Amino acid sequence: MLRGTFELIGDKSISHRSIMFSAISKGNNKVSNFLMGQDCLSTVSCFRKMGVDIEIAGKDVFITGKGLRGLKTNDNIDNLLLDVGNSGTTIRLIMGILAGNDFESTLIGDESIGKRPMKRVTDPLRMMGCDITGKDDANFTPITVRGGHLHSIDYKMPVASAQVKSAIILASLYADGQSIIREKVKSRNHTEIMLKAFGADIKENGLDIIVNPVDELFNQDIYVPGDISSAAFIIVGALISEGSEVLIKNVGLNETRTGIIDVIKNMNGNIEIIDERVVGGEKVGDLLVRYSKDLTATTIDKTIIPRLIDEIPVIAVLATQAEGTTIIKDAQELKVKESNRIKTVVDNLKKMGADIEELEDGMIIKGKTRLHGATIETFKDHRIAMSFSIADLISDSRVMLDDTNCINISFPGYFNLLKDLTK
Numbered sequence: 001m002l003r004g005t006f007e008l009i010g011d012k013s014i015s016h017r018s019i020m021f022s023a024i025s026k027g028n029n030k031v032s033n034f035l036m037g038q039d040c041l042s043t044v045s046c047f048r049k050m051g052v053d054i055e056i057a058g059k060d061v062f063i064t065g066k067g068l069r070g071l072k073t074n075d076n077i078d079n080l081l082l083d084v085g086n087s088g089t090t091i092r093l094i095m096g097i098l099a100g101n102d103f104e105s106t107l108i109g110d111e112s113i114g115k116r117p118m119k120r121v122t123d124p125l126r127m128m129g130c131d132i133t134g135k136d137d138a139n140f141t142p143i144t145v146r147g148g149h150l151h152s153i154d155y156k157m158p159v160a161s162a163q164v165k166s167a168i169i170l171a172s173l174y175a176d177g178q179s180i181i182r183e184k185v186k187s188r189n190h191t192e193i194m195l196k197a198f199g200a201d202i203k204e205n206g207l208d209i210i211v212n213p214v215d216e217l218f219n220q221d222i223y224v225p226g227d228i229s230s231a232a233f234i235i236v237g238a239l240i241s242e243g244s245e246v247l248i249k250n251v252g253l254n255e256t257r258t259g260i261i262d263v264i265k266n267m268n269g270n271i272e273i274i275d276e277r278v279v280g281g282e283k284v285g286d287l288l289v290r291y292s293k294d295l296t297a298t299t300i301d302k303t304i305i306p307r308l309i310d311e312i313p314v315i316a317v318l319a320t321q322a323e324g325t326t327i328i329k330d331a332q333e334l335k336v337k338e339s340n341r342i343k344t345v346v347d348n349l350k351k352m353g354a355d356i357e358e359l360e361d362g363m364i365i366k367g368k369t370r371l372h373g374a375t376i377e378t379f380k381d382h383r384i385a386m387s388f389s390i391a392d393l394i395s396d397s398r399v400m401l402d403d404t405n406c407i408n409i410s411f412p413g414y415f416n417l418l419k420d421l422t423k
Contacts, residue, residue, distance in 0.1 A: 005248075020170075022063035032059065042087045085113070092164065234421065300326070
């Protein structure tokens with residue numbers, strides 16, 4: 001069982017953005033409760049290479065902004081090499097900034113990044129006039145960006161992706177006129193909230209985001225709320241492990257991210273929001289989660305997928321402990337994450353005895369099922385590794401992960417926390 005109270009590590013999405021937006025602002029910025037995971041530190045590294053002074057002290061980060069057009073390469077380097085590691089957020093958002101800055105840089109990453117599609121970003125940036133080249137017509141790394149003068153754009157989003165949307169919003173700050181980004185489904189909106197605080201001219205009209213260019217962004221102090229995507233693992237662990245009760249403090253409750261709470265409530269899970277408040281434009285609250293023996297199946301589809309895409313692997317674990325048939329569909333985006341998360345989840349849960357079927361766009365899970373131990377192939381995917389560490393809590397024998405280091409990408413100290421909560 002899991003029992004205890006703890007404060008969650010900082011949100012990964014907001015931590016990335018806090019560094020990026022501070023770097024292109026004018027003045028001194030402070031970020032509190034920054035996530036010191038490998039992905040976010042890749043963002044720090046990239047901006048340091050572009051001349052930004054970034055100092056880390058504990059969980060606080062101090063950034064001296066260079067201004068909207070102040071990024072630069074070393075005078076002796078014609079083409080700056082920027083290594084994003086495993087971070088899809090870093091590479092996709094940074095391209096929007098690089099598109100508006102007048103120098104050349106090449107983006108590279110690890111083996112996983114090399115397999116993740118980038119034309120969803122490079123295509124609209126090219127439409128805005130940016131010179132971008134790379135492997136397979138700039139669909140895969142290495143990708144070279146030669147920034148400069150950009151045109152405005154009126155763009156209909158083909159996929160629900162906060163990363164793609166954010167890249168276009170950032171490029172639009174540098175454009176020669178008003179840009180409009182049109183979403184089909186609302187994706188997470190941390191970029192819009194934070195950029196407005198920095199002084200960007202951004203308005204929202206339904207599913208349309210209207211961005212006007214600006215001369216400068218201005219410094220801010222930012223508090224990073226706890227990451228609900230990281231909380232998801234402890235939440236599911238508490239729901240399925242008999243006798244559990246956990247209180248998770250200061251969790252970000254942005255409505256574009258709380259799909260997992262809605263799903264848990266639909267599944268008859270015992271979760272309660274306490275002391276909800278607004279900090280820095282973002283909703284924050286505490287989550288009280290208790291063991292729920294009478295979980296029921298649900299259907300998850302396109303109406304909610306963008307609000308919980310990262311949580312689906314651990315939701316699949318939850319579904320094995322729910323009475324009835326859970327259907328997850330319209331989740332094709334899972335195929336282009338750190339691993340093909342549809343296949344990875346299905347194959348590994350089958351090893352553990354789950355009644356689960358792979359779909360082209362999701363999975364069907366029949367519960368309630370007793371799980372047994374297995375050796376799990378994580379494909380170095382942090383969310384897969386953490387999901388199956390939670391399955392281990394209710395397995396009748398040990399679950400062995402072939403890689404645990406990948407968890408440091410998003411949740412350093414995860415196993416220490418899990419140990420502290422395990423009674």
